[in-house]
Amino acid sequence: MKSRLNLLAVLLLLSACGGKEQTAAPAAPAGGMPPPPEVEVITVMPGKATYTQDLPGRVQAYRTAQVRARVDGVIEQRLFREGSDVKAGSSLFRIDARSFMAALAAARADALAANHTEQRFRRLLEKNMVSQQEYDLAFSRAQQAEAARIRAEEDVQYAHVPAPISGHVGRAEVTEGALVSKSAATLLTTLEQLDRVYVNFTQPGADVLRLRRALGAGALRQAESTELELVLEDGGIYPQRGKIFFSDMAVDTSTGAVGLRAVFPNPKRELLPGMFVRARFPQATADNVLRVPQRAVQAGPHGQFVMVVAADGTALAQPIVTGGMAGADFIVSSGLKGGEQVIVGGLQKARPGARVVAKPAGSTPPPEGERKPGN
Numbered sequence: 001m002k003s004r005l006n007l008l009a010v011l012l013l014l015s016a017c018g019g020k021e022q023t024a025a026p027a028a029p030a031g032g033m034p035p036p037p038e039v040e041v042i043t044v045m046p047g048k049a050t051y052t053q054d055l056p057g058r059v060q061a062y063r064t065a066q067v068r069a070r071v072d073g074v075i076e077q078r079l080f081r082e083g084s085d086v087k088a089g090s091s092l093f094r095i096d097a098r099s100f101m102a103a104l105a106a107a108r109a110d111a112l113a114a115n116h117t118e119q120r121f122r123r124l125l126e127k128n129m130v131s132q133q134e135y136d137l138a139f140s141r142a143q144q145a146e147a148a149r150i151r152a153e154e155d156v157q158y159a160h161v162p163a164p165i166s167g168h169v170g171r172a173e174v175t176e177g178a179l180v181s182k183s184a185a186t187l188l189t190t191l192e193q194l195d196r197v198y199v200n201f202t203q204p205g206a207d208v209l210r211l212r213r214a215l216g217a218g219a220l221r222q223a224e225s226t227e228l229e230l231v232l233e234d235g236g237i238y239p240q241r242g243k244i245f246f247s248d249m250a251v252d253t254s255t256g257a258v259g260l261r262a263v264f265p266n267p268k269r270e271l272l273p274g275m276f277v278r279a280r281f282p283q284a285t286a287d288n289v290l291r292v293p294q295r296a297v298q299a300g301p302h303g304q305f306v307m308v309v310a311a312d313g314t315a316l317a318q319p320i321v322t323g324g325m326a327g328a329d330f331i332v333s334s335g336l337k338g339g340e341q342v343i344v345g346g347l348q349k350a351r352p353g354a355r356v357v358a359k360p361a362g363s364t365p366p367p368e369g370e371r372k373p374g375n
Contacts, residue, residue: 036354040345040361041309042296046288046338049326052280054231055260057201059275062263063193065165067092069180070158071100078172086191088166093188095180097159100152107145107152114138114145167193168269192273197266199230199242201279202257228262229327230271231278240265244281280327290336291329296344297322306336307343307350309358315343315350 073095080092121138124130163169170190180186230238242264251258262279264271271277296306297320305319320335336342343350344361 036313036357037346037349038357038359039309039315039343039347039350041341041343041358042293042361044290044292044332044336044338044340044342046290048285048287049289049291049329049331050285051283051324051331052229052327053203053207053283053325054278054280055201055203057199057262057277057279059271059273059277060198060200061167061192061194061273062196062198063165063167063191064273065163065167065191067161067164067188067191069095069161069184069186069188070182071095071155072182073097073099073159073180075174075176075178075180077176080169080172080189082169082171084169086163086166086169088163090163091160092163092169093161093172093174095159095161097156100155100159104149104152104156107149111142111145111149114142118142161188163191165191165193167191194266194269194272197264197271197273198245199228199262199264199271199277199279200259201262202252202255202259205251205256205258226282228264228282229280230264231280233276238264238270238277240267242279289326290332290338291326292320292332292336292342293344294328294330296342296347297330298347307347307352309341309343309356313355313357315352315354315356317352 075093076096077094078092079094080086080090086092118135118138118141121130121135125132125135168191170192172189173187174180180188227241227243229241232238242262245261245263247261248259260279262281292306297304298306300317303319304322305317307315308318310316318335318340321333322330323333324331341358343356343358346356350356
């Protein structure tokens with residue numbers, strides 16, 4: 001009887017343990033939904049903006065000089081290192097000058113003799129021992145001899161091929177032993193002044209007309225600054241600012257554009273002739289305008305739009321119309337009223353209607369796919 005009671009107690013204990021396991025199993029946590037993604041936002045507020053325009057252009061050297069032979073002869077030596085900077089007047093090549101030195105010695109002797117003759121005839125004229133015509137002839141010969149001496153000295157100087165300007169010298173077009181000719185104007189090398197450069201670009205004539213009408217109607221004001229920014233091929237901003245050098249007073253009949261030229265300082269030789277750039281210059285200013293970063297504006301089948309965070313924390317696509325640029329930002333003509341939270345970072349995670357967590361731009365690092373090169 002006692003053994004039966006013990007067996008019954010064991011069975012009851014096992015049954016109680018099994019019941020506890022069955023009740024504990026449903027309490028295990030189930031896998032939940034992922035948290036809403038974080039996005040970077042800016043709050044769009046009205047303010048003052050300067051309308052800018054980016055126009056494509058090309059860099060041109062401030063000065064360019066083609067160094068050509070000015071005497072006939074054979075190149076004896078190249079006196080510069082290709083790709084270096086040279087000073088105006090420094091010798092670039094040396095041409096065999098022996099014949100020029102001989103001609104100079106003869107010209108100096110002729111000039112000295114003719115000068116002595118002219119002085120002697122002057123004294124004789126004062127004593128009425130020669131006629132005025134004879135003296136005039138002696139004076140003329142002295143002047144001709146002096147001119148021949150000057151030409152001979154120039155030939156000796158040109159045999160050492162001086163640099164006409166200070167600047168960056170390119171590759172040599174001739175080598176030692178080459179015969180160069182004055183009549184053929186043999187090209188020896190090219191010099192370019194690069195401590196400052198020109199940027200040549202064009203502006204559509206229609207844009208110029210619209211801007212003048214807006215300024216005349218008072219919708220826009222003349223820009224306070226006349227300095228230009230330069231956007232390089234890699235998208236970076238050139239650190240030095242430039243100024244408009246001149247503007248054509250006529251529209252090109254073949255392109256319908258107005259030619260413009262700006263000058264930029266180039267102390268580090270970062271801008272090279274022929275480089276493609278974009279000139280960004282201020283056109284006018286306006287108050288109470290809305291602007292959004294360029295990276296926030298997207299294009300769809302129905303036009304441009306931005307992603308905004310609604311009051312309930314969901315992402316919404318808001319159609320907008322842009323009406324110009326202010327530096328790297330779009331100026332919004334319609335679609336926003338001010339105060340909206342526009343998404344500028346994490347756009348690939350912000351699907352319309354999905355909940356997101358808004359963070360002020362710059363408070364979190366951008367996703368790997370949105371980092372700019374070099375950051």
